[in-house]
Amino acid sequence: MRSSPLIFAAEALAAPEGTVFVDTRPREDWAKATIPGATCLNVYDYFIAHSDERGIAAMVAGARAAFRQLGLDRAPLVVFFEEQTGMRSPRGLWFHELCGFDGGRILDGGLAAWRAAGGGTAAGAGATGRIGDGDPAQAGAFRSELVAATAELLEPGAPELHVLDARRPAEWDGSYVHACCARAGRIPGADLLFYEDLLQDGRYRSPDEIRRIAAAAGFGPGQRIVTYCHRGARAATTLYGLRSAGFDNVAIHPGSWHEWAGEPDLPAVEGTGAFVHR
Numbered sequence: 001m002r003s004s005p006l007i008f009a010a011e012a013l014a015a016p017e018g019t020v021f022v023d024t025r026p027r028e029d030w031a032k033a034t035i036p037g038a039t040c041l042n043v044y045d046y047f048i049a050h051s052d053e054r055g056i057a058a059m060v061a062g063a064r065a066a067f068r069q070l071g072l073d074r075a076p077l078v079v080f081f082e083e084q085t086g087m088r089s090p091r092g093l094w095f096h097e098l099c100g101f102d103g104g105r106i107l108d109g110g111l112a113a114w115r116a117a118g119g120g121t122a123a124g125a126g127a128t129g130r131i132g133d134g135d136p137a138q139a140g141a142f143r144s145e146l147v148a149a150t151a152e153l154l155e156p157g158a159p160e161l162h163v164l165d166a167r168r169p170a171e172w173d174g175s176y177v178h179a180c181c182a183r184a185g186r187i188p189g190a191d192l193l194f195y196e197d198l199l200q201d202g203r204y205r206s207p208d209e210i211r212r213i214a215a216a217a218g219f220g221p222g223q224r225i226v227t228y229c230h231r232g233a234r235a236a237t238t239l240y241g242l243r244s245a246g247f248d249n250v251a252i253h254p255g256s257w258h259e260w261a262g263e264p265d266l267p268a269v270e271g272t273g274a275f276v277h278r
Contacts, residue, residue, distance in 0.1 A: 005093060005240045006204065007105035009117035012079055020075040021107075023124065024088035030124035035081065035114060037122075039070050042130035043080075043092040047231050049133070051150045051255035059254060060142045061134025063095040070129050073101055081107035081114070084202025087195075087233035094236040094252060095131060098146050106240060109203040146239075148226040148251040150259075150266070153187060162219060163190040164227040166238040167257065171230070174270030178230055181261040185268035187228065187253075193217040195234040198241035210245035221247050228253040228260075 007015075021038035023030040030040040048059050067073045078101070080092035089106045096104040107114065115121065153163060165186050170176035172192045177184035197213050198205055205213070211221075219225060225242065227235040227250060235252045242250050253260075260266050 005090075005104075005106055005243050006108040007079055008108055009113040009119065012107055012114065013117055013119050015077060015079065018075060019077040019079060020070075020072055022070075022072065022078060022080045022092055023082070023111075024080055024092045025082050025111075027124075027128055029083075030128070032123065033121040034124045035111065035122075036120060038081075038124065039072075039126060040124055040128040041066060041070060041072075041092060042128075043095055044088050044233060046131040047258060048254045049259075051148075051253060051259055053149065054136050056147055056149060056254065057136035057139035058133040059131075060099060060139040061136060062132045063134075064099045064138075064140070065134050066129040066131050067096065067099060067101065070127060072096065073099075076103050078104045079107050080104065081110045084110040084112050085199060085204060085237070086110075086202075087237055090236040090240045091233045093240065094146065098143055100140075100142050112202055145249070146251050148253045150253070150255065150263075153226060153253060154266075160224045162223045162225050163187055164217075164219060164225050164235075164238065165190040165192050166195040166227050166229040166234040167192075168194060171257070173272045177261075178258070181230075181258055182264075183261045183268060185261070185270040186257070187260060188267050188269045190228070190269075191218050193219065193227075193238065195229065195237045195241070198238060204241050204244055207245040210241050214242060214245065214247070219247075221245075223249065225250045226253055227251070228256040230256055231258045232256050 021035045023038045080089040082088040174184035229235045239250045
């Protein structure tokens, strides 16, 4: 089993020299008040164009460039945080791990937990960065097990693959669709596990609670799980919630529904009918 992806506020306050804190909130929030010395990295506003070999390579190259710009590729411990645990800090950790870097953690409970534990804040200052596409030829080696291309979700006869939709129930059944998406619905065979169900009071639920919630939704620790949402942020929150509960084979479909909906040849399902398990 991998080590926990989470770090708690008391541990973070005693973090060793060389630890880098990464504020994933909007830049204006970081500029007002953040963990002293924290850098700011926009991991949220990125959309992958195509979840194929070239698109994934461009995403990895862009993320690696952003981390190197801020020195995150050399830090022994990198702690990603936001106001409370939500959609941003887990996505930051996912990019970090995808690039092959070690020592990343999510500050569970975020800046609110840091303050509650007695941690001070200061105005953000210094260099900032953002995730964007890079040169695919510069991607290098990365942790391919953390990302699922569109082709993987279309492979027939893969009973070990379980697709997890981390969106709201209304998005899953197609009764709501984001304005930027070409159509409503879900990936065929995708079961619903709303990402917020893994959180409580701004932090992750306990591993036992998460295992119970996942089991009720039809997910088990031994499965290959591919999770998606609108564009990959809620999927990352779900991945690390499951990881904290012992699920070690979870990947993200980075284009998520935004990309899938825009490809008219890809199959889609609407409504609340029976699940189609692979």
